[in-house]
Amino acid sequence: KKSFRVVILPGDGIGPEVVAEATKVLEAVAAASTDIDLQLESHDFGGCAIDKHGVALPDSTLQACKEADAILMGSIGGPKWGVNSKIRPEQGLLTLRKALGLYANIRPANFASDSLLDNSPLKPAIAQGVDIIVVRELIGGVYFGARKESGVAPDEDTAWDTMIYSVSEIQRITRVAAQIALAAHPPLPIHSIDKANVLATSRLWRKVVTETLEVEYPQLKLDHHLVDSASMLIVASPRKLNGVILTENLFGDILSDESSVIPGSLGLLPSASLAGAPSVADYKSANFKATPGIYEPIHGSAPDIAGKGIANPIGTILSAAMLLRYSLGLDIPARAIENAVRVVLDNEDKGGHGLRTADLGGNLSTKVMGAKIVEVL
């Protein structure tokens, strides 16, 4: 029996509630399997860690994360630890990403079920069939370059940040995008996004992406878009970007959030942040090594509904599916979870509607939604 260590970081607000349901799903997968075993352990991270330990990322949590095969996170932050606090949950997140070398952020934007088209802010004719996976570089660029705050000499009236990229940083994220494109049948096209008409980093980005794919993955289709033009396409004709969007840290932050509202509820969408290309070797093979990663829903900690038991657990449950697929090489149970979510959303309740939590206009509780998905599974 192959054993995997999975660290759980419930976090703040609705985090613990949604993580509880995703944990049940993971336990159900392990219980049904004769050859894998999941060891789940929970640690403090985020605002709750600031309250308990005085820091967002306690050493013990960091250590556990370093030793884990994969990490499942809820959500962190809240008004209690706002922009004006000295110690902020987000800093812990940026430190954790960097410490674990999680350079690849992966965010699908698609309809978990066609029955959700109504919830999109886009007209059905525009939204139908949108199926985008954003692959964002996560530990480079202007997030981690040198910077100077105002109020600091020399030139106290000026602040600056450095957007910086090296050839190898661009190569490795390009390879992750390529692996993800190749995992689909037929392989997905890659849309690389930059601002090469202005930025030196973008000119390097375009060159390295082009060369890496030409040499190592000549079978993949590649095109380039300027970031301003891509931000229009995502609204006006998002299907033109179906496939993999490959981009740097800041553009990825903006474009992944923009595309995530197409499916109509942030509560539905998962994400992964990986320290390498997804595991393709089968987990049973002798040389299999898990790809470490953090998996989390894209929604925030939603303090307004925390504790009410009405948050949508689907984003976290689909994150658990990504965890199985990308970190542990378990594609079959990952698909089973995605399928169970679809079945629950498609199934009509007595009123003729799919089963829905409050964010989608329904009245299922977090727990009942989780239980329904485990049941189908």
Next chain:
Amino acid sequence: KKSFRVVILPGDGIGPEVVAEATKVLEAVAAASTDIDLQLESHDFGGCAIDKHGVALPDSTLQACKEADAILMGSIGGPKWGVNSKIRPEQGLLTLRKALGLYANIRPANFASDSLLDNSPLKPAIAQGVDIIVVRELIGGVYFGARKESGVAPDEDTAWDTMIYSVSEIQRITRVAAQIALAAHPPLPIHSIDKANVLATSRLWRKVVTETLEVEYPQLKLDHHLVDSASMLIVASPRKLNGVILTENLFGDILSDESSVIPGSLGLLPSASLAGAPSVADYKSANFKATPGIYEPIHGSAPDIAGKGIANPIGTILSAAMLLRYSLGLDIPARAIENAVRVVLDNEDKGGHGLRTADLGGNLSTKVMGAKIVEVL
């Protein structure tokens, strides 16, 4: 009689065709007025200037622009002078912006007529009533900071760009946003967009915007959004950003393009780039000075339809209206033009549809659309 010098830069592709119609509109305004006189003169700029003079921005054009009270531009660029060319039209544009000190880019995104709601990619319930003016800082930030290309020592494998802002750069663009907010009755709220949870420039941005408005314009409402969250709001509930969006150069490039697709046709939208706050004093007052600026439609040169006489001239005609208002202090004729555009779009033709060019599913030519607007005027 007060005389103004207006430089016309027709540019490339459909530029000359749409500018011709806007010129007719300006001439009609001048003809109808007993106290103003417009001196229009045309100059080469963009790809056509590269072909004729070897540079995108010839000295004579730059000189004329420096002496002008305002500049009306068509559009520049095309595949002939693409990303791989050594001399590119966009470089001329960036040089011109910097040389004229055009630090304030103003781009409204609204429905010229409610009859256009059908063209939006957003559902009518989401798009209806969207009325956003983006005020973008245009000659600072990462566009004009120091940068290093890859292939250059030291560290040939690395490229970097610097995002940099000073207190005074942020103050002056904040004042432009405030003037524009105050020109409406009641004054518009200001939504400042940054990434203050990551960038030093954004923390300075947030501080200076807050202080400048508190001290100089305490009557204006201000809120702050992170750029990732703003890019979601623009799609999911854009009315929440109704009013003035105030942001730095790169975020403004992305968000203004994103919001510009809400009204459904890029052909409809104007823009202004100003070297100061809009003229508020009446042009008749003794101390009136024009605010220099470039006015242009937001669409590109559309080489695919160039020469066919079917481009939509409305974006350029509305740019001419902005020129009268912001550079020349002529608000009344500006409104008359905007009203004429609305009347033409609202008026039903025999088939029961408003009058439309091809981009909006109609069959009016560029010339006939221009003539109809002049006629109503």
